[in-house]
Amino acid sequence: MTKKNLIPFTGDQAVAYAMKQIDPDVVAAYPITPQTEIVMNFSNYVANGQVSTEMIPVESEHSAMSACVGAAAAGARTMTATSANGLALMWEIVYIAASTRLPIVMPVVNRALSGPINIHCDHSDTMGCRDSGWIHIYCENAQEVYENTILAIRIAEHKKILLPVMVCQDGFITSHAVEGLELFDDKKVKDFIGEYKIENPLLDVDHPVTYGPLDLQDYYFEHKRQQGEAMKAALTAIPEVLKKFEKTFGRKYDFIETYKLDDAEIAIVAMSSTAGTVKFVVDELRQKGVKAGLLRPRIFRPFPKEKLITALKNVKAVAVLDRSESFSAEGGPLYTDIKAALYDSGIRPLISNYIYGLGGRDIFPADINKVYVDLQDILKTGKVKTPLNYLGSRE
Amino acid sequence: MAMIEVRWHGRGGQGAKTASQFLGEAALDTDKYIQAFPEYGPERAGAPMRSYTRISDTVITIHSSVTNPDIVVVIDPTLVGSIDVTEGLGDKGIILVNTDKSPKDIRKDLDFTKGRVATVDATKISLETLGIPMPNMPMLGALLKVNPLVTIDQLSERVKGKFLKKIGEEKTNANIEGIKRAYSEVKID
Numbered sequence: 001m002t003k004k005n006l007i008p009f010t011g012d013q014a015v016a017y018a019m020k021q022i023d024p025d026v027v028a029a030y031p032i033t034p035q036t037e038i039v040m041n042f043s044n045y046v047a048n049g050q051v052s053t054e055m056i057p058v059e060s061e062h063s064a065m066s067a068c069v070g071a072a073a074a075g076a077r078t079m080t081a082t083s084a085n086g087l088a089l090m091w092e093i094v095y096i097a098a099s100t101r102l103p104i105v106m107p108v109v110n111r112a113l114s115g116p117i118n119i120h121c122d123h124s125d126t127m128g129c130r131d132s133g134w135i136h137i138y139c140e141n142a143q144e145v146y147e148n149t150i151l152a153i154r155i156a157e158h159k160k161i162l163l164p165v166m167v168c169q170d171g172f173i174t175s176h177a178v179e180g181l182e183l184f185d186d187k188k189v190k191d192f193i194g195e196y197k198i199e200n201p202l203l204d205v206d207h208p209v210t211y212g213p214l215d216l217q218d219y220y221f222e223h224k225r226q227q228g229e230a231m232k233a234a235l236t237a238i239p240e241v242l243k244k245f246e247k248t249f250g251r252k253y254d255f256i257e258t259y260k261l262d263d264a265e266i267a268i269v270a271m272s273s274t275a276g277t278v279k280f281v282v283d284e285l286r287q288k289g290v291k292a293g294l295l296r297p298r299i300f301r302p303f304p305k306e307k308l309i310t311a312l313k314n315v316k317a318v319a320v321l322d323r324s325e326s327f328s329a330e331g332g333p334l335y336t337d338i339k340a341a342l343y344d345s346g347i348r349p350l351i352s353n354y355i356y357g358l359g360g361r362d363i364f365p366a367d368i369n370k371v372y373v374d375l376q377d378i379l380k381t382g383k384v385k386t387p388l389n390y391l392g393s394r395e
Numbered sequence: 396m397a398m399i400e401v402r403w404h405g406r407g408g409q410g411a412k413t414a415s416q417f418l419g420e421a422a423l424d425t426d427k428y429i430q431a432f433p434e435y436g437p438e439r440a441g442a443p444m445r446s447y448t449r450i451s452d453t454v455i456t457i458h459s460s461v462t463n464p465d466i467v468v469v470i471d472p473t474l475v476g477s478i479d480v481t482e483g484l485g486d487k488g489i490i491l492v493n494t495d496k497s498p499k500d501i502r503k504d505l506d507f508t509k510g511r512v513a514t515v516d517a518t519k520i521s522l523e524t525l526g527i528p529m530p531n532m533p534m535l536g537a538l539l540k541v542n543p544l545v546t547i548d549q550l551s552e553r554v555k556g557k558f559l560k561k562i563g564e565e566k567t568n569a570n571i572e573g574i575k576r577a578y579s580e581v582k583i584d
Contacts, residue, residue, distance in 0.1 A: 004426050006423055006426075008416070008419065008420040008423050008429070008431075119435075120435070140456075141456075141458075170458070172432075172435055173432075173458050174458075176432060176433065176435070177430055177431065177432035177458075178416050178419055178420065178429070178430065178431040178432065179429065179430055179455075180423045180428060180429055273458035274458065276456035276457060276458045277456065277457050277458045277459050279456040280456050280457040362459050362460050363459055364459045364460075364462060365457065365459065366462075
């Protein structure tokens, strides 16, 4: 009926539909709040017989990830989904999934951690497990949520990587908003993800292997080294997957996205849905002749240091927007990472940090415009007066 | 068409979220880019809530809530005077209220001197067509008279697609009748 053939989906529905097309062997998930509609929608596909997935509804998020670890070790293509305090309750096993090198894919709806009690968007849940050894992908809109969920399967299962992947979308802003989505052919998705065959399955009794053993002073360190190497290897292996994704679906992606950054004097670095609002403001500023740009990291772990440095090399003043507070007193996690990356490169733009949007505080074009005004002032004076700022907070 | 932004005011349970989505989805059927999203607060029946629809010819990248709507739709008449429903509404703004009052009277109640004011008794229409006070679908019909964002037929198709399986043919047709009646009965000042 339509030329574009766009389907109205929320971010939650987009994930569930991607999961339907992926048809994983096992999905273990906690079905109640703080779970989102992802699991409800996917359960419908299971109940209707539209997938062959073994669905395991469990009694807690801790059990959800535990069941995923067991299933993935057995060789099943395994997925779950979570959000906010649910992810926090998974914590212990989130680390075990990564250190056991299990390619579990977990869509996460980014929402604030309690307390105080809050159910709205910020990134404190996934940033809290920044160091868990998972690959982190952050999505700008529902279309990306859909595509990245499919992409994540191949990244996780890549032989040089074998790490779990979380695909993050903004709670409510993306997860509960309806947008028009372009969906891929079932067959194309199947071809792209291929068959998954684990190299050392737990249940192969003819070739017995050990998962999750005691690993003390003798070898724990080496295993952690290997985990670090896997994350480094992901930096070179992910582009292979991105290339295949482009070949299959005609969509070209990179670790980062730049928007009008080539000749920009001032730039904002922001992730997820906020980056979309920044684009809107950049367009307005460009019409007024302001050389403003945006840098959006799509993949946050592994940290695409070289790409970020190259993207920022001509920018004179940069503001990094963090939707979580790390309480380091030195700024948010994205800011400190970017600053550290720039240190060795010799590229030293004037840089500042804005913590924003905690607990779902809306970020409007006017807020972003204020950051660009600050950047223009920094550009003029050559000085960053306040490196750490709180955007949209009552002071 | 540049981007059109609609803000819906209702109370939890009155279908403001559904109305905002139906409008967006009907526009999506006509190849527009859309967003439709509710503003979640404490989720309880009867609490004032807002939802939004954005419709555009070009890709929509903005992801904040709507601050300067082109159109405001008030599904619950008791919200007039209790919350600032005209907030951010510009000189050319349109406000559509579910009420048995005339647009002139609502203009006075709202102290709104700019733009256009439209009224329709959507609750009465839904009672007469559907048998229950569910004014959200008639409000959609009235909205399309005020601004033909999509045609009545396009909206009806979307309503059928959404409702037929869920509530059956009779109630679906009653909803569509309500949409059509509101379209013809809305008064505009």
